[in-house]
Amino acid sequence: MGLKIMSALNLTNDSVAESYDSIVKPNDDKRDYKAIVLTNGLKVLLISDRETDKSAAALTVGVGSMSDPRVVQGLAHFAEHMLFLGTKKYPDDNDYFKYITSNGGFANAYTAQSNTTYYFDISTNYISEALDRFSQFFVEPLFTESATDREINAVQSEYERDLPLDVWRNYQLDKTLSDPNNDYNKFSIGNIESLKEIPLKNGTNVRQELLSFHDRWYSANIMSLVVLGKESINSLEEIVIPLFSVIKHKSGVTLPKWQTNPLTADWLRKQYFVVPVKDKRSLNIAFPITDMSAHYRSKPFRYLVYLIGHEGRGSLLSELKANNWCTTLTAGNLLWWPTVGIEFDYFYIDVDLTDDGINHTDDIIILIFQYIAMLKSEGIKQWIWDEIKQMLEIDFHYQDRSQPINYVLSLADKLLLYPIEEILRVSYRMDEYRPELIAQSLNELSADRMRVRVVGKQFESIADQTERWFGTKYSLQDIPPEKIQLWLNIGLNDRLALPPPNDFIPYNLNVKPIEDNNQTIPQMIRNTEFSRIWYLQDFEYRKPKAYYAFKLTNPIVSDNPLNENMAQLFTRLFRDSVNEYLYAAEMAGLWFSMSSGLTGITLIRTVDDLTVDNVSQFKDQFVSRFHIESFIYGNILKSEAIDVCDAFEGKFKSQLKTKPIALSQHFLNREIYLTEGSDYVFETKTSVHKTNGIKIYYQIGVRDTKTNGLLGLLQQILKQPFFDKLRTKQQLGYVVWAYIRGANGMSFLIESDYKPSFLNERIEAYIQWFTKYIEDMNETDFETQRQALITRKLVKPKNSWDKCWTLWAEVMSKEYNFNREEIEVKAIKEITKQDIIDFMKKHLSHDSPDRCKLTVSIVTDNPINEKDGKDCNTDDMPTPTEIPVNLRVDTN
Numbered sequence: 001m002g003l004k005i006m007s008a009l010n011l012t013n014d015s016v017a018e019s020y021d022s023i024v025k026p027n028d029d030k031r032d033y034k035a036i037v038l039t040n041g042l043k044v045l046l047i048s049d050r051e052t053d054k055s056a057a058a059l060t061v062g063v064g065s066m067s068d069p070r071v072v073q074g075l076a077h078f079a080e081h082m083l084f085l086g087t088k089k090y091p092d093d094n095d096y097f098k099y100i101t102s103n104g105g106f107a108n109a110y111t112a113q114s115n116t117t118y119y120f121d122i123s124t125n126y127i128s129e130a131l132d133r134f135s136q137f138f139v140e141p142l143f144t145e146s147a148t149d150r151e152i153n154a155v156q157s158e159y160e161r162d163l164p165l166d167v168w169r170n171y172q173l174d175k176t177l178s179d180p181n182n183d184y185n186k187f188s189i190g191n192i193e194s195l196k197e198i199p200l201k202n203g204t205n206v207r208q209e210l211l212s213f214h215d216r217w218y219s220a221n222i223m224s225l226v227v228l229g230k231e232s233i234n235s236l237e238e239i240v241i242p243l244f245s246v247i248k249h250k251s252g253v254t255l256p257k258w259q260t261n262p263l264t265a266d267w268l269r270k271q272y273f274v275v276p277v278k279d280k281r282s283l284n285i286a287f288p289i290t291d292m293s294a295h296y297r298s299k300p301f302r303y304l305v306y307l308i309g310h311e312g313r314g315s316l317l318s319e320l321k322a323n324n325w326c327t328t329l330t331a332g333n334l335l336w337w338p339t340v341g342i343e344f345d346y347f348y349i350d351v352d353l354t355d356d357g358i359n360h361t362d363d364i365i366i367l368i369f370q371y372i373a374m375l376k377s378e379g380i381k382q383w384i385w386d387e388i389k390q391m392l393e394i395d396f397h398y399q400d401r402s403q404p405i406n407y408v409l410s411l412a413d414k415l416l417l418y419p420i421e422e423i424l425r426v427s428y429r430m431d432e433y434r435p436e437l438i439a440q441s442l443n444e445l446s447a448d449r450m451r452v453r454v455v456g457k458q459f460e461s462i463a464d465q466t467e468r469w470f471g472t473k474y475s476l477q478d479i480p481p482e483k484i485q486l487w488l489n490i491g492l493n494d495r496l497a498l499p500p501p502n503d504f505i506p507y508n509l510n511v512k513p514i515e516d517n518n519q520t521i522p523q524m525i526r527n528t529e530f531s532r533i534w535y536l537q538d539f540e541y542r543k544p545k546a547y548y549a550f551k552l553t554n555p556i557v558s559d560n561p562l563n564e565n566m567a568q569l570f571t572r573l574f575r576d577s578v579n580e581y582l583y584a585a586e587m588a589g590l591w592f593s594m595s596s597g598l599t600g601i602t603l604i605r606t607v608d609d610l611t612v613d614n615v616s617q618f619k620d621q622f623v624s625r626f627h628i629e630s631f632i633y634g635n636i637l638k639s640e641a642i643d644v645c646d647a648f649e650g651k652f653k654s655q656l657k658t659k660p661i662a663l664s665q666h667f668l669n670r671e672i673y674l675t676e677g678s679d680y681v682f683e684t685k686t687s688v689h690k691t692n693g694i695k696i697y698y699q700i701g702v703r704d705t706k707t708n709g710l711l712g713l714l715q716q717i718l719k720q721p722f723f724d725k726l727r728t729k730q731q732l733g734y735v736v737w738a739y740i741r742g743a744n745g746m747s748f749l750i751e752s753d754y755k756p757s758f759l760n761e762r763i764e765a766y767i768q769w770f771t772k773y774i775e776d777m778n779e780t781d782f783e784t785q786r787q788a789l790i791t792r793k794l795v796k797p798k799n800s801w802d803k804c805w806t807l808w809a810e811v812m813s814k815e816y817n818f819n820r821e822e823i824e825v826k827a828i829k830e831i832t833k834q835d836i837i838d839f840m841k842k843h844l845s846h847d848s849p850d851r852c853k854l855t856v857s858i859v860t861d862n863p864i865n866e867k868d869g870k871d872c873n874t875d876d877m878p879t880p881t882e883i884p885v886n887l888r889v890d891t892n
């Protein structure tokens with residue numbers, strides 16, 4: 001597929017081998033697309049978007065953790081980290097991050113089983129220089145000795161972070177309990193043991209391994225690149241071609257492929273019982289299945305996942321819930337998303353279990369096979385397939401525009417896999433009805449070829465084995481043959497049935513005429529003692545979508561922690577009770593969510609008081625009085641918005657006799673005021689996590705335009721060197737963040753093997769160092785930072801969803817600053833360097849009498865790698881000699 005068209009430019013350019021001008025795109029997508037394949041084999045998709053305020057790029061290389069050498073597991077991930085830390089052309093290990101963040105951008109990467117993807121975004125003017133730096137990752141990275149030594153710590157810290165997370169533990173255990181000869185079975189994150197100690201024992205030089213891994217696999221012909229910019233397609237080509245055509249096509253390299261399923265016969269008909277870290281219970285069953293990714297135009301698994309995962313009446317979940325065995329169910333297959341090079345697949349059904357459910361896992365499995373039996377006896381229905389097809393068709397043509405960085409990221413790996421002209425459409429395309437493929441996949445969901453995993457604390461007593469990398473305790477057993485026999489011959493259950501046709505699927509997708517061109521921010525169209533309505537018709541995105549948001553305020557919710565808990569529980573119960581009814585609508589694109597405002601850490605202590613009577617009483621009390629504040633936005637007329645609100649209000653007034661609350665009961669969000677000179681510390685222990693954590697909050701005061709501007713600019717300048725010094729150079733941990741939070745204030749967060757007292761010193765030292773740094777900063781650099789912040793602030797919401805949330809947040813906080821960004825940018829333009837220095841000295845410096853500091857630290861009593869700080873190189877950033885003594889907060 002894909003006609004080869006040689007344009008005039010390409011005829012003169014000997015770096016381009018193929019060129020595609022007609023990429024299939026959504027109806028109202030105004031961006032221009034072109035794909036080229038360079039002579040080195042690199043596939044490139046160029047996207048020209050004249051309206052974008054950010055440029056972005058993503059590059060996928062078709063190699064990942066499955067290609068790690070057995071003796072250096074985690075190498076692909078480690079290589080991913082190392083590419084950021086200096087190239088021959090830009091040797092400084094901070095150069096790339098510094099360039100990106102000081103020009104309004106963000107950069108990251110991830111390593112998957114069979115691919116590694118690098119991505120960034122940046123203000124539109126800087127794309128060409130950013131791409132120059134980026135392309136060097138794939139041309140000549142340094143992998144310096146010193147960075148290699150240091151960065152192992154960051155990987156170790158990332159591993160320690162994942163260590164107590166059950167999702168990672170179960171994932172690794174699933175891999176461990178599969179064919180040991182399959183590359184899928186390896187440990188992908190890596191840690192000090194796999195990246196340092198084991199190679200050391202084997203006489204393997206890790207830096208050498210990094211170099212040869214890059215040298216072997218980072219070959220242009222197994223890479224794909226997506227670039228989105230403001231420039232025309234021709235200009236983008238002129239930027240990209242010279243930079244990326246120098247990447248080598250390494251001889252003999254082809255995209256690695258895995259066709260053998262790791263769930264071999266040895267690992268089927270087995271069940272394993274796993275002890276989790278958190279007190280959570282779940283059941284997961286997995287079937288090896290034939291890879292159907294080549295049949296993307298038929299999508300046989302969409303059909304099965306849609307039905308098995310259905311939540312309406314007659315569904316598997318509905319029946320499981322009726323028995324009070326579980327509350328959620330997920331069905332899916334490994335290759336639901338494009339997966340480079342992996343040509344084996346498995347289908348899974350995952351349910352959480354209630355206290356009672358864990359004693360009924362066999363009954364749950366019986367229900368699952370009764371449902372599968374029902375699907376087989378009903379046969380494959382074209383009308384169901386057509387419904388899914390129509391929903392995907394709508395998703396494709398009316399999809400919300402995403403942030404450029406997310407957009408390029410979503411396309412990069414697909415580009416390696418699918419026909420180039422189809423890549424925008426592959427995930428949505430369903431135009432070949434192939435019932436025989438669906439039937440084939442359905443037949444593979446059989447009781448004699450599955451693996452069962454049950455997770456629950458109660459298996460502690462039988463868990464006799466320990467997983468190598470995460471230390472997960474488990475017990476592996478054969479499923480008794482008589483059980484398999486029973487499940488194989490299971491009959492039908494008349495409570496299980498196919499869903500009825502979905503009447504919510506829209507076929508009329510017209511956009512309404514604009515009523516008032518001048519109305520660009522929400523307008524208050526009703527204000528009574530009972531309700532207030534904010535309304536805005538969408539005049540920018542013009543999609544057939546509308547948003548209704550309602551906030552119900554009754555001051556009893558925040559009276560005490562018990563009430564806050566009850567409000568949350570009530571919300572969940574209500575959500576659950578309407579689930580079956582709303583599910584079909586949700587499948588057809590309706591999105592519904594409810595939440596209750598909840599703050600505070602004392603909440604957990606009141607959980608015992610939550611009884612059915614209490615919650616029911618609370619509900620009566622809550623609905624007796626409240627105030628409704630709503631925001632209606634999108635493809636909806638003013639009169640329709642009023643009708644909707646009337647109907648909503650009317651129900652409460654007529655059926656529940658709800659009354660308004662008093663005017664004095666409307667108040668703003670509040671936070672405890674830390675007095676000048678305060679220095680509070682709250683310290684607690686954890687035995688779950690194996691690392692320590694510290695969070696320091698410097699409270700500034702109430703939010704206002706000037707302070708928001710000062711904080712924003714301070715954070716913009718402070719954040720990148722904070723990461724560079726404390727993570728890249730001093731290697732305190734994987735999470736090293738500086739951000740704005742609270743009523744208003746600056747927060748620093750570090751997760752680390754070091755003690756909180758040492759981390760506190762490091763943060764204080766940084767603040768002192770940074771004050772000098774900013775004093776020495778020249779005006780040009782200061783202006784660049786200011787501009788970067790302004791650009792970031794003025795980024796427009798990419799779609800009506802983002803816009804809705806931005807405006808709704810203003811209503812929720814009762815600040816109603818609908819033009820916040822423009823107003824704050826004006827203030828930012830007035831700020832001088834001296835203002836920032838004064839602000840720092842007043843609010844953050846250790847010797848300021850006005851500083852308000854709150855520290856929360858968590859200390860593990862179960863460290864795997866305790867460090868005292870003696871090994872940490874802090875030469876260029878000495879600890880201030882007189883750090884004030886902390887006041888200890890009573891932790892009882």
Ligand SMILES: [Zn+2]
Pocket residue numbers: 077081158
């Ligand atoms: Zn990482």
